[in-house]
Structures are given as structure tokens and as C-alpha cells.
Amino acid sequence: MSKPVITMQNVNYAYENKVVLDGINFEIPEGAFMGLVGPNGGGKTTLIKLILGLLKADSGSIHLFNQPIEKFKEWDKIGYVSQKSNSFNKGFPATVYEVVCMGLTAKVGYLKFFTTLHKKKVLQAIEQVGMADYAYENIGNLSGGQQQRVFIARSLVSDPELLILDEPTVGVDYENVQRFYDLLHQLNNERNITLLLVTHDTGAMTEHATDIVCLNKTLHFHGKPEEYTALPEKELSQFYGHPVNIVTHDH
Numbered sequence: 001m002s003k004p005v006i007t008m009q010n011v012n013y014a015y016e017n018k019v020v021l022d023g024i025n026f027e028i029p030e031g032a033f034m035g036l037v038g039p040n041g042g043g044k045t046t047l048i049k050l051i052l053g054l055l056k057a058d059s060g061s062i063h064l065f066n067q068p069i070e071k072f073k074e075w076d077k078i079g080y081v082s083q084k085s086n087s088f089n090k091g092f093p094a095t096v097y098e099v100v101c102m103g104l105t106a107k108v109g110y111l112k113f114f115t116t117l118h119k120k121k122v123l124q125a126i127e128q129v130g131m132a133d134y135a136y137e138n139i140g141n142l143s144g145g146q147q148q149r150v151f152i153a154r155s156l157v158s159d160p161e162l163l164i165l166d167e168p169t170v171g172v173d174y175e176n177v178q179r180f181y182d183l184l185h186q187l188n189n190e191r192n193i194t195l196l197l198v199t200h201d202t203g204a205m206t207e208h209a210t211d212i213v214c215l216n217k218t219l220h221f222h223g224k225p226e227e228y229t230a231l232p233e234k235e236l237s238q239f240y241g242h243p244v245n246i247v248t249h250d251h
Contacts, residue, residue: 145176
């Protein structure tokens with residue numbers, strides 16, 4: 001039986017007396033590809049910040065790799081990719097290689113020289129995401145989809161066991177979105193990296209994810225993609241607070 005990578009038990013969080021998360025209970029097993037879906041303002045990003053230790057729950061417990069989050073120290077086990085394609089400064093003077101190197105600073109330390117092994121790991125991570133031909137290209141010259149691949153490489157270079165992605169395909173064109181999901185599928189299947197993906201793309205999640213969580217302040221659904229797509233439209237609309245149609249992706 002797979003070990004849990006994330007366990008949340010009765011987690012509550014409020015901001016300025018406004019309840020954001022109410023009684024959240026769920027578990028992500030090792031090797032899962034979990035899609036976290038729900039409406040804007042439903043608490044998805046807050047949930048991610050709690051998992052990353054950026055916020056502290058008002059009550060309840062969070063365990064990472066079977067350790068209470070308050071005692072968890074192995075943060076290099078967790079990679080994080082945010083909505084960089086919309087906010088990244090295209091004038092930032094760094095190559096793809098240099099950006100991916102930043103993913104090793106937590107292990108190597110600032111102002112330390114990289115060894116030949118470190119440099120090899122950086123190039124391997126770049127190659128793994130299909131960006132070897134752009135290793136010494138300025139990252140500002142790349143498309144949004146290519147930049148997101150670089151940010152994934154930056155997370156992969158530290159050999160994470162869990163990769164969290166918060167709306168990573170915002171602003172990325174359709175063709176690159178498909179390649180992006182194919183890459184995630186590959187990482188999940190070939191490297192057994194546990195994935196937690198926050199997205200509005202329910203169609204992609206029903207195709208790629210092993211599990212789906214629907215969050216709107218409370219946990220409305222946690223199950224398999226086929227169970228999610230079988231839900232009545234009326235029930236889904238109640239989850240989201242507005243009419244919802246699941247659009248599947250055709251390759």
C-alpha cells in the first residue's frame with residue numbers, strides 16, 4: 001500500500017474572520033497525480049500555501065511524508081511551480097541553465113561553487129523537460145510554455161518526491177498545454193513523482209489525473225476521474241456555485 005505524501009485532517013483557516021477552508025480532510029498517496037479543481041476564491045491557493053508552510057492552519061493537522069508539518073525539515077523533497085508564465089519578467093538577464101541552477105541553491109547553498117556533478121544534474125533536468133536545445137538561451141526569449149518547462153526543470157533538479165503546480169498553464173497556448181500535460185504524465189509514470197496540480201482545466205484532469213479533489217471552502221468531492229465525470233451536472237453546479245460543463249480533451 002502506498003505511503004501518504006500529504007495528509008490533512010480537519011484543517012480550518014480563516015482570513016480576517018472570513019472562513020476560507022472549513023474542515024478539510026484528504027490524503028495524497030505516493031505516486032498519485034491529483035488534480036485540485038474548484039471556483040476562483042474557493043481556497044485552492046490557500047490550501048497550497050498551507051502545504052508549503054507559508055501559512056499556518058487555525059486548527060487541524062497537516063502531515064508531510066508522515067511528519068507533522070511543524071517538524072518537517074526536508075523541504076527539498078517538495079518542488080513548486082507557480083503561474084510564472086503570466087508574471088515572469090521577460091527582461092530578466094538569465095539563461096535557461098542559470099535559472100535551473102537556482103533550484104540547487106537550497107542544497108548547495110548561496111555563494112558556493114557547483115561541482116561537475118551539480119552541473120550534470122542541471123543539464124539532465126533541462127534535457128528531461130525537452131529544453132536541451134535552449135540551455136544557454138535567455139529565458140526571456142522563450143514562449144510561456146517553454147518557460148514553464150524550465151521552471152519544472154528548476155524544481156526537478158533537486159530530485160523532489162512531490163511536485164506542486166498552481167495554475168501552471170495560465171497564458172500558455174493550446175499546443176504547449178498539451179505538451180505540458182504529456183510531460184507531467186511522463187514524470188508521474190516514469191519517475192513516480194507525486195503531483196498536485198491546481199487547475200481550472202477539468203477536462204485535462206479527467207484525462208491525466210489519478211484522483212480529483214473539488215474544493216470550494218469545503219471538500220465537495222474526492223475520488224477518481226471517472227467518478228467525477230459521472231456526477232450529475234446539477235451536483236457539479238452546486239459545488240462550483242455556477243453551471244459547469246466538463247469538456248474532455250481530444251488528442
